[in-house]
Amino acid sequence: MVDVNKRLKVDRSLEIWRRAEESIYLGVQTMSKSPKAHAFGAFPIYIDHGKDAHIFDVDGNEYIDYVCSFGPIILGHGYPRIVEAVKKQLERGVLFSLSNENEVILAEEMIDSIPCAEMVRFLKTGAEATTAAVRLARAYTGRDKILHCGYHGWNDWYAATYRKSEKGVPKALEDLIFSFKFNDINSLKALIDREGPDVAGIIITPLSGAEPTKEFLEGAKKLAHDNGSLLIFDEMFTGFRLAMGGAQERYGVIPDIATFAKAMANGFPISAIASRKDIFANCSELSISSTYAGEILSLVAGIETIRELREKKVQEYTGEYGERLMEGLKEISCSTSMPLQVVGAPQLPYLNFDVDKEVYEDVWTLYLQEMAKRGVLVRRKMYMYITYTHSEADLKKTLDAAEGALLVVDKALKNGDIKSYLQTVAPSEPSYLSISR
Numbered sequence: 465m466v467d468v469n470k471r472l473k474v475d476r477s478l479e480i481w482r483r484a485e486e487s488i489y490l491g492v493q494t495m496s497k498s499p500k501a502h503a504f505g506a507f508p509i510y511i512d513h514g515k516d517a518h519i520f521d522v523d524g525n526e527y528i529d530y531v532c533s534f535g536p537i538i539l540g541h542g543y544p545r546i547v548e549a550v551k552k553q554l555e556r557g558v559l560f561s562l563s564n565e566n567e568v569i570l571a572e573e574m575i576d577s578i579p580c581a582e583m584v585r586f587l588k589t590g591a592e593a594t595t596a597a598v599r600l601a602r603a604y605t606g607r608d609k610i611l612h613c614g615y616h617g618w619n620d621w622y623a624a625t626y627r628k629s630e631k632g633v634p635k636a637l638e639d640l641i642f643s644f645k646f647n648d649i650n651s652l653k654a655l656i657d658r659e660g661p662d663v664a665g666i667i668i669t670p671l672s673g674a675e676p677t678k679e680f681l682e683g684a685k686k687l688a689h690d691n692g693s694l695l696i697f698d699e700m701f702t703g704f705r706l707a708m709g710g711a712q713e714r715y716g717v718i719p720d721i722a723t724f725a726k727a728m729a730n731g732f733p734i735s736a737i738a739s740r741k742d743i744f745a746n747c748s749e750l751s752i753s754s755t756y757a758g759e760i761l762s763l764v765a766g767i768e769t770i771r772e773l774r775e776k777k778v779q780e781y782t783g784e785y786g787e788r789l790m791e792g793l794k795e796i797s798c799s800t801s802m803p804l805q806v807v808g809a810p811q812l813p814y815l816n817f818d819v820d821k822e823v824y825e826d827v828w829t830l831y832l833q834e835m836a837k838r839g840v841l842v843r844r845k846m847y848m849y850i851t852y853t854h855s856e857a858d859l860k861k862t863l864d865a866a867e868g869a870l871l872v873v874d875k876a877l878k879n880g881d882i883k884s885y886l887q888t889v890a891p892s893e894p895s896y897l898s899i900s901r
């Protein structure tokens with residue numbers, strides 16, 4: 465049992481991190497995993513293994529996992545049906561120089577599930593899928609400009625939106641992409657009025673903390689079509705999570721193209737674009753190709769994940785769990801007087817703190833620190849991802865942890881000395897940063 469007054473023991477994590485900083489560029493493969501984004505020194509950095517909805521760090525601490533690898537884990541870690549199917553395939557081969565029937569089976573499963581999918585194409589990552597979707601929209605319309613709302617990956621076409629802080633992205637691309645605000649149809653209309661004839665596609669991540677209004681999604685579709693542009697939904701974390709047919713099923717607005725990845729294979733690396741046949745038919749010469757896109761372990765994991773989601777009605781389970789979690793968090797927020805915002809869809813609750821800018825980051829750091837000590841792993845400014853293996857006991861433990869953590873945050877805020885409650889340590893600088901050109 466962890467003593468909640470003491471700092472969480474993460475010595476082994478810190479030891480490995482020191483090696484990582486010297487051997488891995490920026491220390492991580494996914495920027496969201498950077499320990500500097502959490503509570504450095506008071507939060508785990510390295511996970512050893514996972515089982516169901518629980519993960520275990522290299523120091524032996526156990527957590528209920530609500531980050532779920534940033535969305536991919538929807539059934540649970542080491543979920544038997546997926547493990548068995550993948551093991552069986554592993555013995556038969558991972559990748560061949562010709563195609564494999566599992567590609568077709570997974571394609572058919574997706575077409576059965578997703579309203580806009582008449583055909584699909586597989587890739588490996590979310591960024592690859594959104595890049596393919598944008599290329600498809602540009603090829604179909606013969607136009608270059610993209611209007612977007614949300615995060616769509618690290619590739620150049622999208623990174624151009626934040627190029628000012630991002631070196632290595634060609635400046636010329638900045639003139640091809642423009643951002644509009646979620647749930648603000650007028651901000652999209654203003655862009656259409658300005659860039660209209662050059663706009664190939666409008667790409668939207670259809671959940672942004674809060675749920676989308678009908679006016680926003682339907683309005684975006686009408687604006688796109690009246691302008692001769694295509695509507696793309698980036699369903700990376702809503703796909704298979706909100707419903708079998710993703711956000712387009714839940715909100716009843718069918719886009720022209722959609723992209724998927726995270727929950728479709730319970731953690732295996734695979735992504736997909738889905739669209740209508742007439743759109744693909746007009747883009748038959750498009751060069752989208754990748755050696756690993758037909759890797760069979762992920763295809764098999766995808767097939768079994770989608771079948772399990774459908775057979776077990778997983779989104780009903782996670783939705784009911786999520787609703788109770790949101791209710792419980794709202795009650796705690798009232799009883800602790802913490803200004804906590806609890807929004808999102810039942811399958812994807814989203815938390816935020818409505819506190820002064822000066823203390824905002826520290827409030828999150830303290831909350832993460834206190835939740836980790838109480839055996840619950842969450843991330844700052846993020847959805848709480850729920851799996852089919854989160855249990856009744858997990859729900860109770862999570863709400864107890866949230867109450868304990870929020871009481872500490874509340875006290876720290878009232879005392880006006882939040883920093884004194886942080887048990888974090890200052891991150892070191894890796895030695896290579898002192899090398900000059």
Ligand SMILES: Cc1ncc(COP(=O)(O)O)c(C=O)c1O
Pocket residue numbers: 534589590591592594614615616617618669698699700701725
């Ligand atoms: C909505 C959305 N689109 C695209 C991506 C990029 O996916 P990946 O990191 O697999 O390239 C992400 C990743 O978090 C995402 O959330």
